[in-house]
Amino acid sequence: MRRSRITAYVTSLLLAIGVALTGATSAHASQLAAATGYVALGDSYSSGVGAGGYIASSGNCKRSTKAYPYLWAAAHSPSTFNFTACSGARTGDVLASQLTPLGSSTGLVSISVGGNDAGFADVMTTCVLQSDSNCLSRINTAKAYVDSTLPGQLDTVYDAISSRAPAAHVVVLGYPHFYKLGQACLGLSEAKRSAINGAADHLNGALAKRAADHGFTFGDVRNAFTGHELCSGSPWLHSLNLLSIGDSYHPTAAGQSGGYLPVFTSAA
Template sequence: MPSLVRAASIVAGAALLLLAPVARAAPAAGGYAALGDSYSSGVGAGGYLADSGDCKRSANAYPSLWHLAHAATEFAFAACSGATTAQVRDRQLSVLNAGTTLVTISVGGNDIGFSDAIETCVLGTDEDCTDAVAKATTYTRDRLPADLDATYAQIHHRAPNARLVVLGYPRLFELGGCFPGLSEAKRRVLDRAADFLADTTAGRAGANRAEFADVRGHFAGHGVCASDEWIHGVTLPLDESYHPTRTGHAKGYLPALTGVAP
């Protein structure tokens, strides 16, 4: 069992998973626009851009890496740690215009309260974890589809000539032995919730003229508790906990994107 100090640190890490403040990005005249939450801004990948503040946009994040390989394309990097679907609509879409040719986005994890579920799983019993994840799954089923539909519709309205690529979330955990760490039962239920979130997101992307880039296959064997982890467990800084590492963006997210948008 972790000490009280360790437990407090884990709770803080889980609570900060996707909840940093959201800031605005300057408009760009077309090209590629990267929207979304911390999984798109690159929290956990290091190399944060000086002008990104609490959004923690990383030079090692998959949008930066894709742009590096397409340097002639103008780039608007608006993704921000903590963004919900409503915050994307309110604070990030100003970078889009009729000249935008590609938009990428990952969003939804904050809407369903996934960080709260992780916090409960870290400190609670297996039963507590199951109940908390069920709450997040209920939101995913009952409310998230409308949140995503509204977001994708506004992106298409603002950028009518752009391809929209929606990137999902990986499973966070590997199963089997893992010490110290969450029980296998907790990891299993969290991974099932991640699958349901990814499948729901893929369905809404397909219904809204968007392409879905599934990252789960790319991260398979590299979650928390793997011998070669591409996702942080509890780490310092705490807000990087349960986020992809620099390698996760380069070998997980970027290949998923380039498989859809070479």
């Protein structure tokens, strides 16, 4: 009789556990199934500065219909699409003004951020206007910032994304090499061009490391832009443009559709 009671108890306990697990799994599956919204965060490389076709309502954020987030959403029809990336954005700006659309229904997030924190615009200004030694010195300052300060800022942003959108798959997009090396090219010296590419590598390394530590996917666009850097025969980046200074060193429409979009699509 004792054995019969124990057997019955164990059987009922196992059945109860099975029902609970099945219910939890079903609930989790339902949550994931509902999480199909897409939110595009980040800086000018995500908003589409340089690509043209800017959405009037986005103002100085210069969100473009030719930017990879907009192109991806048009091709994949997510249940919702919120495009909050903004020209000039730093990590603090993402935290302050871009995260509102994130929620339990968010299934996909893209973000490019960190270049402005590291002083990208000032690096390029210094390298264009000043000597090789000043350019390399400013790049070394930026790299030191990437090593000492940027990881913590990225952690804060990435933690906030995970907290607000726990079901989301997050893709962190990096930055391309700016120059094709090893050939004659008007403008910056080979030393400057090589150092600027090295700075992009340094920044991408930090982004990839922080993304991996948060369980995010890193979208490396350097290979996609190979053969399309400045000083190549078919650049996907704007060179220095005095008539539209903000476009300088940003992807063209072809850079968004041919460079960023395929990398993001693969990672998403």
